[in-house]
Amino acid sequence: MTATLPKPPADADVLVAGAGPAGLALACALADAGLSVLLLEQQARAALDAPADDGREIALTHRSRRVMQALGLWQRLPPQAIAPLREARVLNGDSTTPLCIGAADGAAEELGWLVPNHHIRAAALGAAMSRAQVRLLCDARVVALESGPTAAQVTLADGRVFRAALVVAADSRMSQTRRMAGIGASMHDFGRSAILGRVAHSRPSDAIAWECFRHGNTLALLPLNDRLASAVVTLPSDQAPQWMALDDAAFAARVQGQSAECLGAMQAVGPRHLYPLVGVYSHRFAAPRVALIGDAAVGMHPVTAHGWNFGLYGVEVLARELKAARQAGRDIGALAVLQAFEAEHRRTTLPIYLGTQALVSLFTDERSWARLARRGVLAVAGRAPLLAGLIKAGIARQLTGMNGSLLARAWER
Numbered sequence: 001m002t003a004t005l006p007k008p009p010a011d012a013d014v015l016v017a018g019a020g021p022a023g024l025a026l027a028c029a030l031a032d033a034g035l036s037v038l039l040l041e042q043q044a045r046a047a048l049d050a051p052a053d054d055g056r057e058i059a060l061t062h063r064s065r066r067v068m069q070a071l072g073l074w075q076r077l078p079p080q081a082i083a084p085l086r087e088a089r090v091l092n093g094d095s096t097t098p099l100c101i102g103a104a105d106g107a108a109e110e111l112g113w114l115v116p117n118h119h120i121r122a123a124a125l126g127a128a129m130s131r132a133q134v135r136l137l138c139d140a141r142v143v144a145l146e147s148g149p150t151a152a153q154v155t156l157a158d159g160r161v162f163r164a165a166l167v168v169a170a171d172s173r174m175s176q177t178r179r180m181a182g183i184g185a186s187m188h189d190f191g192r193s194a195i196l197g198r199v200a201h202s203r204p205s206d207a208i209a210w211e212c213f214r215h216g217n218t219l220a221l222l223p224l225n226d227r228l229a230s231a232v233v234t235l236p237s238d239q240a241p242q243w244m245a246l247d248d249a250a251f252a253a254r255v256q257g258q259s260a261e262c263l264g265a266m267q268a269v270g271p272r273h274l275y276p277l278v279g280v281y282s283h284r285f286a287a288p289r290v291a292l293i294g295d296a297a298v299g300m301h302p303v304t305a306h307g308w309n310f311g312l313y314g315v316e317v318l319a320r321e322l323k324a325a326r327q328a329g330r331d332i333g334a335l336a337v338l339q340a341f342e343a344e345h346r347r348t349t350l351p352i353y354l355g356t357q358a359l360v361s362l363f364t365d366e367r368s369w370a371r372l373a374r375r376g377v378l379a380v381a382g383r384a385p386l387l388a389g390l391i392k393a394g395i396a397r398q399l400t401g402m403n404g405s406l407l408a409r410a411w412e413r
């Protein structure tokens, strides 16, 4: 990857490959730190201006809300699209008695908030475009990357070339830029898929999220405003086509049946979306003149609701390190600068990435020992306060990535 490059002037301080929510939020943070940014995005501008509803309801922590407020993203969200999350309840097997995880575990009234991903994308675009230091080039697919002693250079599919002191890969969990930087990643294919669909329900949700670990599949019901919920069915991938082919009435009936009627009668609203579940953890988050953020660094199991929260955390840490380097007159592409970001981001994300995998495995394994272990875990959680706190924290994280849990408090340092 190393080459001797001629020295035309840089096109910006930082090139960011990918104008998804992570790339856009980073552009905002870097601009506020006094750096200029050129975003390179493969999609057309029209697709960014009116992002399609992808069915994802993103659970946001208190920390994420604070970061989004500081970057001016939160203020751009339509208020009616922000749904509070006050409590989570877990049902296991055929049980109708839930384990309850409430805001009482923390100081705040809400555990977190749910916001549709396409609104986050639109808000991030608006915030980035309001900063003079940020430029966006669409129809710009990055196909090559070279790193030299004083600059890195990317080449687009149409042959155009851009240079900067630093290139940031924000081009999703299957990041091509990561690969071009010679950085590998550990991938875990869960062999399962998530089907997302909205349902209207007859009983109020009271801002409670439900997670029902049924035999064969899990069902999460995420509370939205106006008596709507997002149903997330996680099941072995070979069963997904059958669920996707159900008509609306049959889908709503299945969801209602598995929910122990917790939200009353249900009707399907809008299309369903299918996501194969693959976790990705990059071997490194930094190389000379290259850094990784968002899903390109850590692609979480989606049901655990961490991806964007981790993305924002990475944005915060990387921007802080680059700002300090610039103020100290250091090279922002130097490996030592980027390694400080890498060390902190790894320390924060790796335990939760691994812990999430373990929890997902336990709560989706249908072998009899795993069913027993699940029952035991939840039974203990109901009695022993300290252990209960830890278990609830883990489950709470899995459900929502929310504030108010022990893990979250460690994360919210």
Ligand SMILES: Cc1cc2nc3c(=O)[nH]c(=O)nc-3n(C[C@H](O)[C@H](O)[C@H](O)COP(=O)(O)OP(=O)(O)OC[C@H]3O[C@@H](n4cnc5c(N)ncnc54)[C@H](O)[C@@H]3O)c2cc1C
Binding pocket: 017, 018, 019, 020, 021, 022, 023, 040, 041, 042, 043, 056, 057, 058, 059, 060, 117, 140, 141, 142, 143, 170, 171, 172, 173, 176, 177, 194, 196, 275, 293, 294, 295, 296, 302, 303, 304, 305, 306, 307, 308, 309, 310, 311, 400, 401
């Ligand atoms: C079903 C589901 C539910 C989720 N729920 C939650 C949740 O509750 N809480 C939470 O925190 N997170 C959640 N997430 C995760 C969250 O959606 C992601 O972490 C986040 O959207 C990732 O943003 P990103 O910018 O890193 O990547 P992306 O959104 O994938 O954006 C990457 C961008 O890079 C562009 N690109 C790709 N390749 C190139 C290239 N070669 N050149 C130029 N541009 C390129 C793409 O076009 C795209 O615009 C969920 C995810 C899923 C799938």
